[in-house]
Amino acid sequence: MSRRSGTLATKDLMVRIITSRLVEAMVRPFLPPLLPVFMLHQFRNPGNGRPGHDPQMVSDCLARLKKQGYAFVDLDEALDRFSQSSVNRHKVVSFTLDDGFLHQVETAHEVFSAHQCPFTCFLITDFMDGKNWPWDAQVSYLLEQSNKESLVLDTRSGTRDLSLNTSANKQRAGHEIRELMKSSSARHKAESRAFLSNLADKLGVELPAAPPSPYLALGWERARELEGKGVRFGAHGLTHHILSQLGAEEAREEIVLSREKVCQELNNPSDVFCYPVGREEDFSEREMELVADSGFKAAVSAVPGYVTPAAVNSLRFVLPRFTFPAYARDFFQYCSWVEHVKTRFRETLIYSPHGVGLVK
Ligand SMILES: [Zn+2]
Numbered sequence: 523m524s525r526r527s528g529t530l531a532t533k534d535l536m537v538r539i540i541t542s543r544l545v546e547a548m549v550r551p552f553l554p555p556l557l558p559v560f561m562l563h564q565f566r567n568p569g570n571g572r573p574g575h576d577p578q579m580v581s582d583c584l585a586r587l588k589k590q591g592y593a594f595v596d597l598d599e600a601l602d603r604f605s606q607s608s609v610n611r612h613k614v615v616s617f618t619l620d621d622g623f624l625h626q627v628e629t630a631h632e633v634f635s636a637h638q639c640p641f642t643c644f645l646i647t648d649f650m651d652g653k654n655w656p657w658d659a660q661v662s663y664l665l666e667q668s669n670k671e672s673l674v675l676d677t678r679s680g681t682r683d684l685s686l687n688t689s690a691n692k693q694r695a696g697h698e699i700r701e702l703m704k705s706s707s708a709r710h711k712a713e714s715r716a717f718l719s720n721l722a723d724k725l726g727v728e729l730p731a732a733p734p735s736p737y738l739a740l741g742w743e744r745a746r747e748l749e750g751k752g753v754r755f756g757a758h759g760l761t762h763h764i765l766s767q768l769g770a771e772e773a774r775e776e777i778v779l780s781r782e783k784v785c786q787e788l789n790n791p792s793d794v795f796c797y798p799v800g801r802e803e804d805f806s807e808r809e810m811e812l813v814a815d816s817g818f819k820a821a822v823s824a825v826p827g828y829v830t831p832a833a834v835n836s837l838r839f840v841l842p843r844f845t846f847p848a849y850a851r852d853f854f855q856y857c858s859w860v861e862h863v864k865t866r867f868r869e870t871l872i873y874s875p876h877g878v879g880l881v882k
Contacts, residue, residue, distance in 0.1 A: 553863075561824060562575055562630065563621065569736075582850065601794065627740045642754040646780075647780040650787075667727045710769060764799050765777070793820070
């Protein structure tokens with residue numbers, strides 16, 4: 523056994539011990555109720571080599587969580603319980619899925635329903651309507667289809683020469699382009715369209731108006747069928763644009779019209795809004811007010827952390843979520859009290875007047 527795999531095995535064992543029922547039972551009474559809400563995106567797709575969550579790994583995690591006595595609770599229901607303080611120190615966990623790609627939702631349904639685990643899927647409603655497809659998926663598609671060996675990207679700090687000669691390099695380039703698009707403040711959606719059209723020219727690929735096969739949307743009819751089988755759907759904006767970058771009217775439309783659409787198409791939509799992209803800088807007070815005024819009871823971000831009763835009551839339009847991690851040990855750490863204690867310890871170190879401020 524190598525030194526690295528030995529260290530990982532020790533870490534796995536440590537996480538198993540500290541998240542065991544016995545240790546949990548000793549520690550939980552001293553902590554507030556904690557709700558980890560997990561966010562999933564695309565699943566690995568062997569059909570076309572696209573990366574993503576491993577369905578088997580997610581399934582194994584759900585099975586082990588159930589054995590450890592966790593309750594799987596629908597997000598809307600969990601928030602109701604937390605806001606009415608009718609939650610004991612139960613071990614509860616909620617799952618969410620963002621965007622609404624056909625392959626993604628079908629795989630999630632297969633995996634989660636096998637464990638009787640509910641999940642909420644946040645939908646990009648114009649994508650569901652067939653009006654457009656998400657800008658970030660368009661970047662991936664253009665790179666996957668391109669025969670170019672490299673790409674010169676103009677950034678604020680100069681030009682970057684990105685290699686495209688392997689699929690790993692294409693994925694790295696995709697990450698860099700998406701980050702560039704996230705950081706350049708497009709004040710209007712038309713600016714993103716112009717950027718993508720220019721990228722398509724540079725990569726020598728024609729950008730289809732409708733999404734091609736691996737990027738198909740779930741569609742409302744199938745959403746209604748899955749709703750009948752217990753899947754909850756909610757609003758994730760019209761187009762997946764970062765709301766804080768848009769002008770006031772476009773930001774308002776993204777929130778209000780996507781809520782109207784899910785209410786129109788579905789019988790029991792979630793009352794929770796999901797900010798597109800969802801980092802701290804991707805929404806502001808303006809969006810939080812718009813979400814509240816549109817009749818949502820809460821909103822989730824992609825900022826990591828636990829939902830607590832205090833957060834549900836005072837920060838309900840900026841609730842955190844954990845990205846579903848690549849490794850099971852990280853997942854169990856987020857589900858347990860360990861991550862909470864670690865975060866509080868870090869905060870104490872950073873914010874205490876006598877703190878050393880070493881850990882970020
Ligand atoms: Zn999204």
